[in-house]
Amino acid sequence: MRYATNFTVIMCHMWWVRNITSKINRILMRMEVAAEKNVKVIEEGSAKIKTAGNVFYNPVQEFNRDLSVLVLQTFSKTFERSNLSILEALSATGLRSIRYAKEIEAVEKIVANDISIKAVQDIKVNIDENGVSDIVQANQSDATMFMYENRRKQFDAIDLDPYGCPSIFLDGAVQAVKDGGLLLVTATDMAVLAGNSPETCYAKYGSVSLKTRSCHEMALRILLQSIESHANRYGRYIQPLLSISADFYVRVFVRVFSGAQKCKYTTSKLSMVYHCTGCDSTNLQPLGILKKNDKKNNHQVKFALPTGPFTASVCLNCKHPLHMGGPIWSAPLHDKEFIRNLLDGASDKLGTFERIWGVLNVIGEELEDSPLYYTLEKLAGTLHCETPPLLAIRSAIMNAGYRVSATHMHKTSIKTDAPSNVVWDIMRCWCKDHPVSEKRQFEGSPAKNILSVEPNIKADFTILPDANPASRKNGYLRFQMNPQTHWGPGTRATAMVGEEKINKSKRNQGKRKREESVESTK
Structure with a gap:
């Protein structure tokens, strides 16, 4: 009787186990089917990858990746960097690393790192399926710790493309890149960099951001200042090759060099910004200046502090108060020779070639020594006047003896070395021929304060051929597309x-x- 009872119990257990096993198998099969349905196959450049789950892929960033491929190709050729070693610190799908492996001739080794175990598993699959396992190595690690661990070994190039602010990665990155190596850094927290939260910007980047119409250039210059600050702590400094504002982010490509003596030049590359809250004019005050020792005639440079302040307590144009921001990077944003090399090496095989070609051509036309810019609609909006043709304003500035250019950051940008009082004199002259309604000039307004002053120059709006840049004449795709x-x-x-x-x-x-x-x- 006892044996019969035990047999019954065993049979019941076996039935229970079979039942549970069957249910688990059915669940696993459903999960596999769901996973297969959720898998996306993505083809970009020379790479073909699969993504599933929460691993993120953004097709809008194809321009970013195409440009990065071109920059690394040109970097290796221009500076004779063969056998490139690259770290993609935040790899996600591995797409960027795979494209680097298949599209850059000089690359020898790439580490595709991510902190997510699931992401690294997918990266390994994508590496094998693209046949680049001899070049690309998947690595699961915290990006900051991995870069600290490689401060001695170092990489020729480090790519940082995080979700949001890159500042927590910069300290490790400036140490883990070789002397003369390349840092590729993206920042997508544009609200912070563009002045919506200046206190947060200071906490993250060590700089106070300002709400100006030239906020995208401010964002680039704040990011460069932050990278330079991190590099200086280790006796290193940066040289920007290319700095772009595109879509919802900014991205910089900078070389990192070692040299404590050269770090002393940093203060002359940084400036505080005084921004008028009324007319949007800006004035820069450098943190340091360089003086040549002409007496000894030995080309020695003396480092000195500027005398100030560089501006009055209120705006001299519209009498409105000023905000102070910065420090920002006030040295050139790009290396013009490198830009020419990029254009020479650009291939229409890149999916976003037309946009790359247009943006690089505009960048090649930008004034190097005139930080920040005006916008046509803000100039006209401040005075409540009829908006002048862009070429008319550009011509008037050139006819007054100053230089002017556009910038890739804004369609109606006016970048010039003309002082702000000259720009407003030109607008005053425009308003004489296109009168502003008295109703729009209420007492104390920027419009009233500016237009109540007679211009010191007689602006000439005769259109000059050179006022229309080649990139515009040729109809290049020069600016970012509408949100998609x-x-x-x-x-x-x-x-x-x-x-x-x-x-x-x-x-x-x-x-x-x-x-x-x-x-x-x-």
């Missing part, structure tokens, strides 16, 4: 702009003007 699907970093890219929202935006473009036109015909 995946516009934004990380999860924001999927939630920020959907297809329906884009279609709605397109339908509503010009709606107000169309309605006004209909009303006027009634």
